[in-house]
Structures are given as structure tokens and as C-alpha cells.
Amino acid sequence: MIDPNQTHSEDDQEQPIVSHLVELRSRLMRALLAILILFLCLFYFANNLYEIVSAPLTALLPEGTSMIATDVTSPFFAPFKLTLVLSIFLAMPLILHQVWGFISPGLYKHEKRLAVPLLASSIVLFYSGIAFAYFVVFPLIFGFFTSVGPENVAVMTDISSYLNFVLKIFFAFGVVFEIPIATLLLVWSGITDVQSLRAKRAYVIVGCFVLGMLLTPPDVISQTLLAVPMWLLFELGIILAVIIKRRAPADDEEQNEVAD
Numbered sequence: 001m002i003d004p005n006q007t008h009s010e011d012d013q014e015q016p017i018v019s020h021l022v023e024l025r026s027r028l029m030r031a032l033l034a035i036l037i038l039f040l041c042l043f044y045f046a047n048n049l050y051e052i053v054s055a056p057l058t059a060l061l062p063e064g065t066s067m068i069a070t071d072v073t074s075p076f077f078a079p080f081k082l083t084l085v086l087s088i089f090l091a092m093p094l095i096l097h098q099v100w101g102f103i104s105p106g107l108y109k110h111e112k113r114l115a116v117p118l119l120a121s122s123i124v125l126f127y128s129g130i131a132f133a134y135f136v137v138f139p140l141i142f143g144f145f146t147s148v149g150p151e152n153v154a155v156m157t158d159i160s161s162y163l164n165f166v167l168k169i170f171f172a173f174g175v176v177f178e179i180p181i182a183t184l185l186l187v188w189s190g191i192t193d194v195q196s197l198r199a200k201r202a203y204v205i206v207g208c209f210v211l212g213m214l215l216t217p218p219d220v221i222s223q224t225l226l227a228v229p230m231w232l233l234f235e236l237g238i239i240l241a242v243i244i245k246r247r248a249p250a251d252d253e254e255q256n257e258v259a260d
Helices: 004-043 048-057 076-089 092-106 109-148 160-177 179-188 194-199 203-217 219-257
Strands: none
Touching: 004 092, 004 219, 048 076, 048 109, 048 160, 048 179, 076 092, 076 203, 076 219, 092 179, 109 160, 109 179, 109 219, 179 194, 179 219, 194 203, 194 219, 203 219
16 A cells, blocks of 8 residues: 555655756756847958958968968858857856856855855856967967968968857867866865875976877977966966965854854
């Protein structure tokens, strides 16, 4: 014989799961809708956007040369791909807002107080990494590449190859600029501590140059331009972790007072 109380309990357990899945689907649809709207608004200017992205290279090309398209579909799909990726980048604040709205009900008050600045900072740092790559790294890299080639070789880069290279660098620097947030979360969650990170500083510096070698083209300039900011951002993360740790006792006392 089935116990009515047991059936009711199982229904109570299943209902929250269903409601969470419905909410997750709703928030995913909002994020995708935001990306679609941005894409439709930007697609008309796809060629202009590509000209802006390719400006650091075209400004350094020898006179009489230009970028080329080796594939029949490249003149259409290269700007199309750029517009789609740019729409995702621009929609990142709304995407993170949807993520925050989904997980925030399960956080404590002091966790919410820290999570909101972290989300905002992660967006700013991601965009800062892309801006650093565009305004600082690209002119140096392309200036180096266009100046070391043989004199009888004309530099005429394929637009699809250039776009893939640029998006790779954008993503690499955008992620690398999140190092302070990652460092802070590691300390805040108790996985490691500030003293341990400081003791491993030498290994971190070596690791930064190894990652710089893997994530950038095989030249010393671009590797250094990625490795040095990684190290400085790691140091910034340690400083932020120290500040948060100093404020933690006060937050714990406040939480205990509320509990009492």
C-alpha cells in the first residue's frame, strides 16, 4: 500500500527541480534573445566593424598592398562571424546578470555582498583585456610581423585567418585579465591562502610565460605582453585577497549578531 505522506514528500522534492529547470530555460532564452537582438542591430554594419578590427594591421601594410580573401565565402562569413562574436561579448553583462539572478537565491547575505562587485569587476576586466589587446598588443605584434619579412614578399593577409588570430588574442587577454577574480575566489573559498600564493610566486611567473608562449604567436614580444600583465594581475589578486580577509572577521561578527 502506498503511503500518501511519502508520495506528497516525493512531489515536494520534484517540484523545486522542475521550477529550477523552467527558470533556467527562461534565463537562457533571455540571454539568447539579447544576443540575437544585438546581432540583428550590428549585422548591417558588419563590414564597418571588420574594418575597425583590421585597422591595426592595415595601417601597417606596405603601400599598394591590402588584405585578401582566399575563399569565395570569406567576404561574407568573416564579417558575419565577427558580428556574432561581438554580439556575445556585448551581451556579457546581461548574460552574467541572468546567471546572477539564477544563483543569488541560494547565497547568504554576506556572499551576495561580495558576489555583486565580483561580477561587475569581471565584466570590466574582460573588456579591459580586449581593449589592451587592441590598443597595445596589436600595434606591436603587427609592426613586428610586417617588418621582419623578406623584401620580395608582399604582406597580404587572408581576412579569415586574420579574424581567427584576432579572436584568439581577444579571448586570451579577456580571460587572462580575470586572474585577480580567480585568485580572490581561491583565497575566499579556502582552497589556498595568501601566504601559500606568495611562496609560489616564482612558479607563477614561470607559468605566466609558459601560458604566454602557448596562447600567443611564437614571438617574444607577444609572449611578454601577455605574461607580464598576467603576473601583475596575479599580484593584484593577492592584494585584493588580503583586503577581503581583513574584512572577513567584521562580516562574521555582523552575521553572528544577526543570528543572535
